[in-house]
Amino acid sequence: xxxxxxxxSTARRGGVDGPVLxxxxxxLDNDIDFDVDERIASYSLAAEDVEGRVLFPLVESGKHAWxxxxxxxxxxxxxxxxxxMFLVCDGDLGMCPRQxxxxxxxxxxxxxxxKGNRILQQFGFDHATVGEVLxxxxxxxxxxxxxxxxDVTYRDVHVSTFALGSTRQALRKYHVDFEDPEEGRVYRxxxxxxxxxxxxxxxxLDRTSIDVAIGSRPVYxxxxxxxxxxxxxxxxxxxxxxxxxxxxxxxxxxxxxxxSHQTFTDADYVEEVLSTPLSDNxxxxxxxxxxxxxxxxxxxxxxxxxxxxxxxxEDSETVLGLFTHVLWDAxxxxxxxxxxxxxxxxxxxxxxxxxxxxxxxxxxxxxxELGRKTNEKMYxxxxxxxxxxxxxxxxxxPDTDVDTYKLIEQLDAGLVYASxxxxxxxxxxxxxxxVGKAHYRDFDFTFDPDTLAEYCDMIxxxxxxEVTPEMRDRARRYAHLLLVRKELDFPYYSVSGFDHTxxxxxxxxxxxxxxxxxxxxxxxxxxxxxxxxx
Numbered sequence: 001x002x003x004x005x006x007x008x009s010t011a012r013r014g015g016v017d018g019p020v021l022x023x024x025x026x027x028l029d030n031d032i033d034f035d036v037d038e039r040i041a042s043y044s045l046a047a048e049d050v051e052g053r054v055l056f057p058l059v060e061s062g063k064h065a066w067x068x069x070x071x072x073x074x075x076x077x078x079x080x081x082x083x084x085m086f087l088v089c090d091g092d093l094g095m096c097p098r099q100x101x102x103x104x105x106x107x108x109x110x111x112x113x114x115k116g117n118r119i120l121q122q123f124g125f126d127h128a129t130v131g132e133v134l135x136x137x138x139x140x141x142x143x144x145x146x147x148x149x150x151d152v153t154y155r156d157v158h159v160s161t162f163a164l165g166s167t168r169q170a171l172r173k174y175h176v177d178f179e180d181p182e183e184g185r186v187y188r189x190x191x192x193x194x195x196x197x198x199x200x201x202x203x204x205l206d207r208t209s210i211d212v213a214i215g216s217r218p219v220y221x222x223x224x225x226x227x228x229x230x231x232x233x234x235x236x237x238x239x240x241x242x243x244x245x246x247x248x249x250x251x252x253x254x255x256x257x258x259x260s261h262q263t264f265t266d267a268d269y270v271e272e273v274l275s276t277p278l279s280d281n282x283x284x285x286x287x288x289x290x291x292x293x294x295x296x297x298x299x300x301x302x303x304x305x306x307x308x309x310x311x312x313x314e315d316s317e318t319v320l321g322l323f324t325h326v327l328w329d330a331x332x333x334x335x336x337x338x339x340x341x342x343x344x345x346x347x348x349x350x351x352x353x354x355x356x357x358x359x360x361x362x363x364x365x366x367x368x369e370l371g372r373k374t375n376e377k378m379y380x381x382x383x384x385x386x387x388x389x390x391x392x393x394x395x396x397x398p399d400t401d402v403d404t405y406k407l408i409e410q411l412d413a414g415l416v417y418a419s420x421x422x423x424x425x426x427x428x429x430x431x432x433x434x435v436g437k438a439h440y441r442d443f444d445f446t447f448d449p450d451t452l453a454e455y456c457d458m459i460x461x462x463x464x465x466e467v468t469p470e471m472r473d474r475a476r477r478y479a480h481l482l483l484v485r486k487e488l489d490f491p492y493y494s495v496s497g498f499d500h501t502x503x504x505x506x507x508x509x510x511x512x513x514x515x516x517x518x519x520x521x522x523x524x525x526x527x528x529x530x531x532x533x534x
Contacts, residue, residue, distance in 0.1 A: 034068070034503035040075050041124035043508070051081035052211035055204075055235075057226040059089045059130065059197065060098060064115045065493060065501060066216050066223075069242045069250070071123040072492055073214060076511045076518035082211070082526075087204060087226070088116060090129035093196060095189040096222075097170035123506075130197065133204040141195045149191060150178065155202060156232050159194035162221035166190050169220060173376035174327040174341070194221045201229045212525055213237045218253060218260035231255040238525055243495040245420075245483060246289075247300050250490035250517070252524075252531035259335065263439040265486065269530050273481045274443060274474045286480040290427060294405050300495050311362055311394065311402060311410060318359045318463045321407055322349060322415040323422075324378045326368045335437040338452055342417050345435055346378070347386060349415060352456055354390030359459070361393045364407065366419075369398040413447075413462040422446055423482075426475035431465035433458050440482075445475040485532040488517035 054077045056070045074084035089096070091109040099108045120127055146152050152160040167176050167187045177183045204210075213230035215223035218239040231237040239253040241262040253262035278286070292298025311319075325342060339345040346363070353361040365378040382395050389395060396402055404421065408414065408430055416422035417436035425432040426445045433447045434440075435455060441448050447465060449455040458465065467475075492504045511518055517533070524531040 035505040036122040037506060037508040039508040040506060040511075041122060043075070043078060043124060045078055045081070045083055049081055050083050053083045053085055053209060055085050055087065055210045055213040055230065057087050057201070057213065057215045057223050058116065058127070059087065059093075059222040059226070060096065060112070060116075063098070064119055065242065067116050067119045068503060069216070069240070069490075069493055070214070071119060071125060072506060072511065073240070073518075073521065074125065075123060075506075075508075076522055079508075079512050080522050082522075084125060085208065085210070086120060086125060086127035087133070087201065088120075088127045088129055089113075089222075090131045092131045093193045095186065096193065097166055097190075100170045100186060128204065130200045133200050134196075135203060138199070140192060141199070143188065143192060143195075149188065152191060154195050155198050155229075157198055157225060157228055159198060159221070159225060160191060162219070162225035162228075163187060163191040163194045165219040165224075166221045168328040172328055172374050174343070175376060190221060194225060197221065197226060198229055201226050205230070205233055205235075210235055214240065214525070216240055216242075218255075218262070224260065227255055227260065236525065236528060238531070242490055242493045243300055244487060245293075245300070246298055246487060247494045248489065248491045249487040250521075251486045251488065252521070254530065259437065259439070261439065263482065265439070265481065265532070266530050267442075270443060270478070270481065274477050276477070277473070278477055278480055282480055282484070283476065285484055286476060289483050290424070290479060293424070311407060314360075316358065318356075318412050319410055320353065320359065320361045320413055320415055320459065320462055321411045322346065322361060322363045323404070323417075323419045324363070324365050325417060325419060326366050326374055327376045327378060327381075328374060337437055338435050338449065338455055342436070343381065343385075345417055346382065348452070349459075350382070350386055350389065350393050352459060353393060356459075357392070359392060359462070362407065362411075363393065363395045364400070364402065364404065365396065365398045367398050413458070413465050415459075423475060423479060426467060426471060427479050429467045429472050431462070431467055433462075433465075440475075440478055443474060443478060445471040445478065481532065486530075488520060488531070488533060490517065 054074065056074055058067055058070055060066070070086075074086075078084055089112075091113065098112055141154070143149060150160055150164070152158070164176065164187065167183075167190055168174055170186055170190070171183060176187060178187060210230070213227050213235050215227050216239060218224035218227065224239070227237040227239065237255040239255070239260050239262050240250055242250045244251045244262060251262045253260050253264055254266065257264040257266055289298045324346065327342070339348065349361065353359050363378070363382070369377045377398060379395055379397050382389065408421075408425055408428065411430060413431040413433055414421060414425045415433050415435070416438065418438040422432035422434050422438055423440045431447055433449065433455070435449060440446065445467070447458055449458055492506060494502045513519060520533055521531055
């Protein structure tokens with residue numbers, strides 16, 4: 001622990017860490033870097049005007065991007081008659097992913113709470129803490145009563161799933177070695193926290209009438225798990241992601257969908273959209289966005305920047321491309337269909353294609369493995385765990401100069417787990433075989449096997465797979481729904497690259513009724529509808 005953290009830890013124990021931190025950030029010129037209209041901070045909703053309440057579980061309030069975004073949404077609900085409530089951590093939960101990443105000391109808690117509380121105060125919001133809502137004399141449940149800590153259901157919530165997702169996030173890897181003292185400890189601490197958090201939210205809901213719960217990061221315990229608790233109580237529970245596919249956009253998910261991830265939309269609603277042709281203007285709109293995904297103008301991170309190569313193939317070969325994910329990413333924490341996980345998929349595909357002399361497989365790891373501090377990379381995993389990579393299988397490095405879009409043009413078919421590449425292939429008229437529960441799967445524009453036999457048959461017949469004009473139309477309509485209608489303008493929070501974020505000052509008049517995207521967000525959520533623009 002450095003001197004700064006020792007001072008902050010001492011100040012926290014003495015109850016004066018707030019003033020010390022204020023002085024510390026002021027000296028660094030590193031305090032909250034946006035202004036909030038005073039009319040927001042001083043806004044008061046009279047008791048007789050309260051039509052309902054909206055809960056924002058912000059246990060990790062120190063992740064200030066989420067606290068900032070949630071506060072903006074909360075004020076939009078507040079000026080429309082819905083009182084916001086916030087549940088935050090008070091430092092009594094023990095180890096959390098932030099502590100694991102930044103040091104397990106009181107100083108880490110102090111900095112987290114300071115930033116989170118400062119943002120809420122700027123918007124004029126109070127908050128409840130986990131310790132405050134738990135009953136007096138509360139004792140955390142013991143883990144000793146569970147035979148298998150990897151399969152724990154507590155009060156109708158499969159808490160081990162969320163604890164595992166958060167552990168992967170903390171470790172920046174998919175595989176967790178439960179026998180390793182440190183990795184096992186991280187998982188057990190987060191699992192214990194999960195039980196406490198479920199109790200805390202149940203206690204809050206027992207005494208407070210809530211209509212809607214809204215949070216981000218649906219596969220992690222600090223928000224996603226609490227949203228599931230709310231959904232189990234019959235509340236409308238929604239997820240959001242600011243700066244999803246593009247910067248300065250926001251999109252919403254729903255726990256009533258097949259998956260709570262924000263890319264998923266109600267299946268019946270999607271089918272209705274896919275049965276309706278796009279106007280010429282809408283076609284131009286989505287075509288421009290898709291082109292921008294290639295040249296980098298319509299993405300947060302331009303993964304293909306500087307890459308301009310492809311892979312040459314023999315005319316006699318059937319060429320398959322396999323596209324993987326960042327291995328601890330939330331997008332692969334979804335329902336499994338054929339394979340136990342993404343690694344079994346890769347292994348089985350390598351072994352099967354290795355028996356086919358007329359087929360070539362090119363595996364392209366996700367380039368985000370380089371920029372997102374991942375501690376497990378697919379290239380390394382393959383070479384460490386697949387004994388003999390066949391000669392007809394090429395495993396590219398994540399920093400390869402091979403451009404994804406140029407590679408697609410050389411393929412007979414693409415193989416994806418949940419990657420957006422599958423949607424893009426279908427959009428451009430190339431066959432995509434989808435083995436995981438991607439948000440665009442089963443809408444009749446990709447090839448979606450349900451069994452290993454069906455998957456192998458599609459590999460065998462890859463050269464004959466064809467994207468029909470009707471399939472391509474459906475892919476274009478889906479892309480318009482996802483990238484135009486679901487991604488609402490949200491200029492407050494911009495992201496470029498992996499680390500750079502910028503915040504905009506917030507004005508009261510921009511959030512009041514009559515302003516988008518807030519009319520759409522609030523109206524759709526209160527009506528129980530998908531949050532999409534008309």
